[in-house]
Amino acid sequence: MNSPAPAFASVPSPFGAPSGPTVRAVHDQFHGDLLEVSMGPQHPSTHGVFRMIASLDGEQIVKLKPVFGYLHRNHEKIAENTSYLASMPYTDRLDYLCSMSTNWAYALAVEKLLGQSVPDRAQYLRVILAEMTRIVNHSCLVGFLFNDLGTSFTPLLYAFREREKFIDLFESLSGSRMMCNYQRFGGCRVDPTPEWLAAARTLIENFPRFLDEYERLLTGNEIMLARTQGIGRLDPARAVNAGITGPVLRASGVDYDIRKVDAYGFYSRFDFRVPLGDHGDTYDRYMLRILEMRESVKILSQAFRDIPAGPIMDPKAKQRGHRPKAGEAYARIEGPKGELGFYLLSDGGPNPYRYRVRPPSLINLTLLEEMCLGHTIADSVVILGSIDIVLGEVDR
Amino acid sequence: MSAAADSFLERAPLELRDWAVQLLPAPLQWISHHLITIVAVLAVFGLFFAFTTVAERKLLGRLQNRLGPNRAGLPKFSILPWHIRHKLFGLSQPFADAVKALTKEDIVPAAADKVLHFLAPVVVVGFSLMTFAVLPFGRNLIPVELDAALLYFFAAGSASELAIFMAGWSSRNKYSLLAAMRALAQLISYELPLILSVVPVVLVASTLSTSAIVQAQGAWTFGVLPHWFVFTPWGFAGFIIFLISALAESNRSPFDLPEAESELVAGHLTEYSGFKYALFFMAEYFGLTALSGLGVTVFLGGWQAPCELLYWVPSYLWFMGKLILMIMLFIWVRGTLLRLRIDQLTRLSWQFLVPLALLNVGNAAFWALTAQWSGPLQLVRWAVSAAIVIVPFLVIGRSLSAGYAPRTYRYAP
């Protein structure tokens, strides 16, 4: 279906050219006159400042080059000039929809560097908050996907109505809705009150009812089937080779979930299943998110049932002034968007010598062009929506 | 229809007009007679347009669990003392929108074709207003009694395509030309099922004049079941096809491709701003009201009362009630459905709606021929008619949605 794009020796690289008209005619020897349309960086459906330069033959996409860097603030250079603790609030701003799980990934990396242990209650709390973040992110994505498909905000507002309840829980626990800055090296910052745990438990119990209503609204919808099935097909072998991870990879049928492979944190204590798709198209990616939300609900109910009492912070852990011994560590978690990794290299000083974030959103875009070839421009918007990128993480 | 039906309210608008006309000298009477009708239609449907925009935003809001606009109240210096506390539920929102549209700067692109750029909104509003001339609002409340009324309606409606092309071409902008081409493809491919879905009614009522069609739907069985065409198998199928085509003709929800913000930003309206954009916006709503008015007239029995007992209610209220219900249905569909891609949209029309509409005409012919069957034959007639509708729907439906089905998912071992 997606034949490799022929080489375009004659088409001048658009990036060198100054920012001319967003639409210009381009000639290329295979397809005759192409219409080169630049979608973004200010485009209502590219989820932030992301730009796609698509060469169109009529409606069909012949070439598609993503352009990044509009939100680049060199987060890694900042992290290398501040202390380990001071980088924690900055990790909230990486993937601003899932600050709790990004915090955990950074804390995991520093703990691996320090060889720091974490008490049981903190581990349970981390699993609970990571799974709640997964539900928040997936409901966000599913809402925005249907905005790209053309509904007038209805599914998005239903999804946001549910997401709002989770975010209020984050706010009452950590103090801020999306910038939680909640994990520390060796545990968590604030111990949730029993009322908070009770409220979270009731919220989890009636979340599946929302999912059922959402599926009744959309999953069987004939227009939705026509617009997403068979669109943006991803071949499993190419996906693994291109380093694509997370629900996008599992939608192509590859069984690779870091919660099961690495079993980091206390994930080995919970039994949950990993859904897999067979066709690897946009519909599978959408359904994968819905099924993963149901699995997260299962994990959360088990976690709430047997969360132990006890300290939330390792008594030996220091608050500030960490000076880890020289060495390096790479820790990774199964973030809602894919494998989120932190690579830290310390030379004994208060600041990390090298601080690197492995951005799942950026690497999942590697095969965006292969997925969009041959489809129309309306489909490319849907395919981009189903890959679920956040520009804060793509551009760092 | 018993003569007692003409209560005072029923005849009031007509008598008012006649009283006003005979005030004037003889030569002016013909002109003023029609002038008053025109002014009345413009006033009623102008306000109807204004409050449809508000209703749409409030209804969509309620569909999405939020309040619609409720901030715009009457200006502060209004005489109503309680206004300060009471915000009138945002009902004065349309007037605020109108003022905004008027005062916004009207930018015309330098390279634009000035004449066509100005003419496009004029043509589209003119033609969509002309379609109101043949809709029977009440028992004898019809602006122009035309013998070929339906044909007139579709003739006026088809000219809006011309205006969309002029708008798309004159803006000298690749996006708007691409979008105008798409919009034209959509309008042309849905004009056929629209007209074909009305042909069965013409066949059964054997007339093209709208008021005669409404008369044909006058009777009730057992006083309660009205003889509206929508309650016959072919009528119901025709109504559904008419609804889908009307959605496409007025560029609304599942087919709002030209203004698909996720692709071509604002389609052929990209280069319009200020009052010209408001004119296009108004024309779209007039088109929507006219099409739903036609739907009410042809399928839902125009100004006929649903049952004998309610016959005393003035007829134009029935027409307005059904019109409002139809518009709420359109808004409800807009709040729920996704947008179709251009090739799926045209395939739906040519491979699904047109064949079904043609079969529906055959079905209506069968219905008309077997009009005098009675007793048990009546049931056979209904069964055959229903079969002619359902069987092709299932067959063509399955071929259309081949390969698309909700899937079941496996889990990792």
Add this chain to the structure above:
Amino acid sequence: MTAALLLIAVLMLGSAAAAMLRRNLIHSALLLVASWTGVAAFYLWAGAEFVAFAQILVYAGAVSMVVLFAVLLTRQSREADLPIEPATVTRTASAFAVAASLAAVIGSAVATARFPAASAEAPAASVKQIGLELMAEHGAALLIVGIVLTVALIGATVIASNDKKRDPEDAP
């Protein structure tokens, strides 16, 4: 009533002439549409509502679209590349010859035709009669016209579809 007739005639002929003289192809296409609506107005003046609405529906609605699509898809719409050759002697002579012969044919037809007395009221032909007339007497003609149109359309699409020579190997 003749004032209305004069107005319609002026509008129709004026827009037709303007359509020929305009250099911009799109403008001339739209002026053509204006002249067709002029014809429809003439029918209305003559009292034949059915024919007038049919004229608007068919010509102003559909045929104008075909003309405009043809103009756009063949990309001849830009003023720049409209080749206007100089009017050589032979070309003007042949033009006048054609015009003269045309005028002769129309003149003879108008002269021999028997117009009914202008004062006779136009026959109020209801739509039902028109329908019966069409189907009964002129049914065959209607079918033939239908077939001719379909064949023309299919021919057009066949010609149009393979004029864009696409290389087989990169069909997506």
Add this chain to the structure above:
Amino acid sequence: MDTLEQLRDRLATRFPEAQVVFVTNPGASAEHSLLLDAAHARDIAFFLRDDPALRLDYCSNATGIDWPEKEITDVVKTSVPDPAGGPAKIVETKSVRVQPGYLEAVYHLFSVALKHGPVVIRLRTANRSDAVTLPSLTPVWRSCDFQEREIFDLFGIVFAGHPDLRRILMWDEFKDHPMRKDYVEPADYEWEPTAHDEVLDKAKAFRASVPSVAARKETAS
């Protein structure tokens, strides 16, 4: 999967002429790595990916590290026998040597097929100024495509054989490589909302130097 030492020995036997050095990681995580020489890196990479026992088919993370020149004063304690027969004196001779700087690319490889842990391989350039090319591993793992472009953009390592080596985050006309340790920030502090202390000094210095800004300053104040 066998330990890293066994892997290094297998590589040594498999590619006799390639130098594979075992780099120990002193930190608590004990993730040691293999330093490959640039010449044979791609063949070794293909072997790592296609070997049935290893099947490292997923390159999760590719990043660059900048190691500038460093003076290392190594202290050599030599015991000098006391000519007068007394106890030997410890003499510390400090010798300062400059360790040449280099740019390094680190790749974390995982196996999706066999689900085993990270194998870390490192490639080092000759120096930091002119010889900064490394063989690109994108032909082996497509996931290194954007990450190698980012290393080129932020560190300046040129990857030979990369299908589309352009800057990914900075704009094309940008000259320097921001993530290098010796990167000097451009002094265009024309605008800082509430500048204080050293940022304030920079802003003042900048305002004075640029005529247009200085002119605007007079009119504003």
Add this chain to the structure above:
Amino acid sequence: MLGSGIIKGLAVTAKNFLGSYHDPARMVTVEYPEQPTVLPEAYRNFPFLISEDAADPMGTLRCVSCQICEKECPPQCIVIEKSKDKKPDATGKPQLYPLTFNIDISVCMSCQICVEVCPFDAIKMDKVFEVAVTNRFDGLLLTRDQLAKPNSYYHDIHPAEAAEVDERLAAERKAAEEKAKAAAAAKAAAAAAKATPTPKPSDGPTEASAKGGTAA
């Protein structure tokens, strides 16, 4: 049957439409200016300095300008100038106090790291979010007197947290007093031990005092 999915979808939106009239879970709009938004107790926005009593906010600041928060603040938006002289604080011990304490809230991202690392509980997170100002440069640079707020205000916005902090401070003060009392008692005992041998002959006291001195 083609269209059944669409009809189910329409049914869901209809349910939500009707639900929005009676089911509070479905009507989520908060009409902000009229209905105040309910903020959870742990909500944090920009920091503020705690002063012991409201009467004289500048005089009784808890902050001793140790500048830990200035060093630890990720975006470096706190500027502190130490005072030269010392002033007695709540426990009477003379402490430094900040001459200028500016927080640039256009840079501050309210991440509350300053609260975490402050050893004197002098800086806490506020709950005010209506902080619009007309002047972007000076309006957003909060100086010491704009930041200082009484402890009672702290009790209003974070009741549980404030109570726990006061409890801890009181406990520390009590422990400090006991230690001081114990030290005073020990000094008094040593002084008493030194005072008892004085009735001996006069030459004795010189060595005793030397021995007593070392014993204290």
